[in-house]
Amino acid sequence: MKHYDYIFAGSGLSSLMTAYKMAISGKFANKDILLLDYNAKQENDRTWCFWQKDNSIWDTIIYRRWDTARFANETRSTDLDFGGYQYKMIRGIDFYNFVFAELRKHSNIEFINQKVIDYKDAGTNVLVETATESYTCNRLFNSIYNRELPASQNKYPxxxxxxxxxxxxxxxxxxxxxxxxxxxxxxxxxxxxxxxxxxxxxxxxxxxxxxxxxxxxxxxxxxxxxxxxxxxxxxxxxxxxxxxxxxxxxxTSYPFWENNTKNILNIGSAGGWTKASTGYTFRNADKKSDELITYLLKEKDFTGLYKRNRFWFYDLLLLDILSVKNLMGGTIFSAMFRSGKAAPVFKFLDEETSFAEELKVIWQCPKALFIKALFKRITNL
Structure with missing residues (x-):
């Protein structure tokens, strides 16, 4: 049974981002790293889009970028002022090829095309089982989404x-x-x-x-x-x-991180890395993987990595509303983009605003809906 320092269960966006950053950092060159996935990542199976002001390590694989966009509802159509942001698109196949081209340069990083069926934190190490083999590692990054976890509760919509x-x-x-x-x-x-x-x-x-x-x-x-x-x-x-x-x-704002153990960390959608209020993943995963790399170089216990913040609570309130009055999404987003100035909204959704800036965005939304949701949620936390 082969042993690794790190194993990734699933090699989706978040796993590949993290493995790529571990590789280019040069700080994990003495660590044996394994990525396991039943999908060989050789097809253009998806696209990712995100807004961003600055350049990033992904700029060479941007397929398209736009400086404005149209927002419409049943009464009006508005050209959004991005205020310096760009809306960027990356194709799945370009991302996969870019990441694997780098990973192949590092002999300590291995990809095996196998499906993970189980894993367990044994205390001193983690046992990982695929459909054909077993492996052990010091620490496991799991990106395989388990729908049963959020579905087993009714506290978080x-x-x-x-x-x-x-x-x-x-x-x-x-x-x-x-x-x-x-x-x-x-x-x-x-x-x-x-x-x-x-x-x-x-x-x-x-x-x-x-x-x-x-x-x-x-x-x-x-x-x-x-x-x-x-x-x-x-x-x-x-x-x-x-x-x-x-x-x-x-x-969902379900706290996936509560299922982390000392040696197992849930990442990607399995770890709550998807922005709950919008479903956007790429930019959020990019930032979360940066945080993870920093954490790996300092700490060893995964249970202390994540916690709730006020943005988690904002997302929760929106989901509370849409879970009861699902038709209100158009009204809420139309209010947020009513002025046509998208930059403050983008900054808010990227969780980079001050509290004062957040209030300006929230104040544009239908107040009665959010006040009612706030009082109901306060009694249910």
């Missing part, structure tokens, strides 16, 4: 950001390649938070995505019909579907 997106080529020029559609709530809400999301690459090419923030997924046909209707209203004169992507991202 659970929504999903679920979607189907079509990469389409249209017969007529209908898109503005300089302006994605961030959220379009003008479509029928049907009692939920539903919006269209458009990432344009050319006047006749874009990813068009039908997205919901709700508890339950829909039949595939309902997503597809919504996309078809949206494209019809754009007067595309016909189109072809180049590729399709779909997903379901957990949105």
């Amino acid at each position: 659970i929504l999903q950001q679920h979607f189907i997106g079509w990469h389409v080529k249209t017969n007529a020029p209908v898109f503005d390649p300089a302006k994605p559609t961030f959220m379009d709530f003008s479509i029928p809400q049907k009692g939920n938070t539903r919006f269209m999301y458009v990432l344009p690459f050319a006047e006749d090419e874009a990813i068009v995505e039908y997205t919901l923030f709700s508890k339950d997924l829909l039949p595939v046909e309902e997503y597809e019909q919504a996309i078809e209707e949206y494209l019809k209203n754009l007067s595309t004169s016909g189109y072809s579907v180049i590729a399709e992507e779909k997903g379901s991202i957990p949105m």
